[in-house]
Amino acid sequence: MIKINLIQKRKEKKKVGIRKEFIVFFLSIALLFTVFALIQWKTGKEKEEILSEISKTKKEIDHYKSQIAEINKAKETQKIYQEKLNVIDSLRKQKSTPAKVLDEISMSKLEKIQLEALKKTGSKIEISGVASDDETVANFMTNLRKSKIFKNVDLIVSEQIEQNKIKLKKFVLSCEIFV
Numbered sequence: 717m718i719k720i721n722l723i724q725k726r727k728e729k730k731k732v733g734i735r736k737e738f739i740v741f742f743l744s745i746a747l748l749f750t751v752f753a754l755i756q757w758k759t760g761k762e763k764e765e766i767l768s769e770i771s772k773t774k775k776e777i778d779h780y781k782s783q784i785a786e787i788n789k790a791k792e793t794q795k796i797y798q799e800k801l802n803v804i805d806s807l808r809k810q811k812s813t814p815a816k817v818l819d820e821i822s823m824s825k826l827e828k829i830q831l832e833a834l835k836k837t838g839s840k841i842e843i844s845g846v847a848s849d850d851e852t853v854a855n856f857m858t859n860l861r862k863s864k865i866f867k868n869v870d871l872i873v874s875e876q877i878e879q880n881k882i883k884l885k886k887f888v889l890s891c892e893i894f895v
Contacts, residue, residue, distance in 0.1 A: 816865060817841065817893060824859035828852045836893075842872070843889040850874065853887045866891045 817836075821843070825831065829852055831845040847853045853874060860866045873888040 813893070820863045820865045821860075824856060824863060826852055826856055826859075829856055839893050841866075841891055841893055843891070845887060846877070846879075847885045847887060850885055853885055857889060860889070860891060865893060867894055868892045 814836075818834075821831070821834070826847075828848040829845055830847075831843065833842075833844045835842040835844075847856065853871070857869050857871060860869045869889060869891040871887060872890050873886070875886050877884055877886045
């Protein structure tokens with residue numbers, strides 16, 4: 717009978733198994749470090765891209781802030797010019813108003829009336845003068861009311877005065893101007 721020493725083979729198989737396990741273990745660790753290195757590299761690259769994008773965005777923001785400042789300056793300038801244009805338009809409108817008012821008063825004035833003063837306050841005008849009688853003052857007021865420029869013609873004061881021994885009516889009228 718032949719005796720076979722199986723313990724030796726078992727020991728050798730066990731050594732080979734342990735060696736394989738160590739190789740697999742070291743390969744697993746190497747693979748794990750490689751995976752970690754790849755993840756670290758990819759994360760670093762993404763971080764650089766994000767930082768680059770942030771820097772680019774900050775530059776764009778600075779550029780837009782300067783453009784906003786320019787736009788605000790332009791709006792202020794435009795506002796100033798618009799105010800100046802409004803003043804010019806207002807002056808142009810007011811330039812012709814006194815001429816129209818005086819023309820309308822002279823057209824409405826009767827021969828028996830002598831005007832002494834015209835006082836303008838805003839859109840109201842006060843006319844003072846002397847007339848021969850109350851009827852002449854009433855006709856003057858009627859003529860002013862018929863005009864398209866004067867509205868709300870009211871008699872403020874009417875008193876009798878004497879000049880050179882002639883009895884006259886001194887009057888003050890108030891009316892609004894619509895031009």
